Amino acid sequence: MTTKRFIPExxxxxxxxxxxxxxxxxxxxxxxxxxxxxxxxxxWDFKDGKRSVKVAEMVAKRMREQFGTGVExxxxxxxxxxxxxxxxxxxxxxxxxxxxxxxxxxxYNAITIEGGRLAIHEAKGRKVVREAEVINFDKDFFKGKxxxxxxxxxxxxxxxxxxxxxxxxxxxxxxxGYFLGxxxxxxx
Numbered sequence: 071m072t073t074k075r076f077i078p079e080x081x082x083x084x085x086x087x088x089x090x091x092x093x094x095x096x097x098x099x100x101x102x103x104x105x106x107x108x109x110x111x112x113x114w115d116f117k118d119g120k121r122s123v124k125v126a127e128m129v130a131k132r133m134r135e136q137f138g139t140g141v142e143x144x145x146x147x148x149x150x151x152x153x154x155x156x157x158x159x160x161x162x163x164x165x166x167x168x169x170x171x172x173x174x175x176x177x178y179n180a181i182t183i184e185g186g187r188l189a190i191h192e193a194k195g196r197k198v199v200r201e202a203e204v205i206n207f208d209k210d211f212f213k214g215k216x217x218x219x220x221x222x223x224x225x226x227x228x229x230x231x232x233x234x235x236x237x238x239x240x241x242x243x244x245x246x247g248y249f250l251g252x253x254x255x256x257x258x
Contacts, residue, residue: 080238081231088246089230090136092128095223095251113251117151117222119159126167129220129248133172142173144245145212147181149221149233150205154183160222174218180211213241224249 095113096106115121133141146168151157161178169176184204219234224247234244 080235084231084234085227090132091224091249091252093251094254096254113222116250117160122164123167125250126164126171130168130171143216145175145177145215145217147177147217147219147237149219149229150181150183153185153203157183180208182206207240209240212237215242217242217244219244219247221249223251223253225253
């Protein structure tokens, strides 16, 4: 018997907002065409901080098309990567460039990541100790802000929904999200 996962209503609310994806991302366990490989490499490069400016140009162009001069009243918020080091490589230049190109506010410095704390995870009756990252928000920064959330890859949307709800609990209004890639399943 399969148990159905409970989906919070506030997550469903987040999913009803606009969610722009730029590319379909085919996971590596599927055979890929040349184009799909090029998209994989571009997304992996972005994750490593190598294509920040190019991706920022795409995102900024879409934001200007969608919001016009109103984009200057919005705040770009990137869903943090798994560590402070990865987050800096992935988003610092990207967020600065999007803000420069659009005039939007940049929330990069309003979110910090601490590492090195231990977390205990229970899996199949076993307890596993792992390092966990702790995300800290400058809560005052987000009060009253209209936010656009960005993440590199959208798979099920759980990270987006959870993050958007956290922003709204701090008094922000999340308008929707932009995602470089959206995970798709192959024909295999």
